Amino acid sequence: MIKVLVNGACGRMGTAVLRAVTDDSELELVAAVDRKEGIEVGKLIGEENIKLKTQQNLKQAIEMTKPDVMVDFTNPASVYDNVMTALNLGVSPVIGTTGLSEEQKGQIDELSRKQKVPAFIAANFAIGAVLMMTAARKIAEYMPQVEIIEMHHDRKLDAPSGTAITTAEMISEVRKPMKQGHPDEEEKLAGARGAEINGIPIHSVRLPGFVASQAVIFGGLGQTLTLRHDTIDRTSFMPGVVLACKKVQGLEGLVRNLENIL
Ligand code: NAD
Numbered sequence: 001m002i003k004v005l006v007n008g009a010c011g012r013m014g015t016a017v018l019r020a021v022t023d024d025s026e027l028e029l030v031a032a033v034d035r036k037e038g039i040e041v042g043k044l045i046g047e048e049n050i051k052l053k054t055q056q057n058l059k060q061a062i063e064m065t066k067p068d069v070m071v072d073f074t075n076p077a078s079v080y081d082n083v084m085t086a087l088n089l090g091v092s093p094v095i096g097t098t099g100l101s102e103e104q105k106g107q108i109d110e111l112s113r114k115q116k117v118p119a120f121i122a123a124n125f126a127i128g129a130v131l132m133m134t135a136a137r138k139i140a141e142y143m144p145q146v147e148i149i150e151m152h153h154d155r156k157l158d159a160p161s162g163t164a165i166t167t168a169e170m171i172s173e174v175r176k177p178m179k180q181g182h183p184d185e186e187e188k189l190a191g192a193r194g195a196e197i198n199g200i201p202i203h204s205v206r207l208p209g210f211v212a213s214q215a216v217i218f219g220g221l222g223q224t225l226t227l228r229h230d231t232i233d234r235t236s237f238m239p240g241v242v243l244a245c246k247k248v249q250g251l252e253g254l255v256r257n258l259e260n261i262l
Pocket of ligand 1: 099124212
């Protein structure tokens, strides 16, 4: 059995992970950590026979319950410290929280290798989103002019989304940085053309009603091609999270993106 600690247990994603871990016969939920202390896990997920309560102190929770894996769905401000704590205590992080900088990911990889404690991060654990990203990379070989529109619920703290950043990075593997639009175009309102990664414009929509959606629009002579993925329910992420919990300990350093463990 792989022992799992869920960090951010009371959140939208954390609660879904508690359920997914509890339902899997190869995983054992040993601890639930959250800023909100003393919440009964059994009540959170409607399983009265689970007697765990949420704890606030990650280090203490790890020392008491000795998990193999920590799943982190907290927030961009705390994920880095959580991951460093886990690595220093020999626990493999499965990181779902978005918003880590490239530099921070580099430092996580370094500590993971030094400690010989593998780690995994994915900006999106939904298989449909992974397929959207890999298809976008393929299409960009033939249609390099592309813009990304990502749409999320209005409680999301970071913009653009990790999925949009990863999509732009994957497209950048096959196309050179280029300026799109008219060379003399002028923004009459700041931000009208969106943010940019390697010249790929990214537009972020934040509205109640969305969970996580993204459209990748390619333009060519006389034609456009749109890839679109919609997460309708957070259960879409769970098979990917469960798979990462089972595979992370066999990896080396920090491995990125679900496509690399499928
Ligand atoms: P949320 O606000 O519903 O939940 C976050 C939880 O973390 C809350 O319960 C909060 O109390 C807790 N928390 C905050 N700081 C903490 C800390 N220092 N220690 C312990 N607990 C802490 O957020 P959410 O919608 O569940 O999203 C969480 C993160 O996951 C976001 O960064 C989001 O972008 C990301 N996300 C990733 C994927 C993916 O597939 N990788 C999918 C959905 C969301």
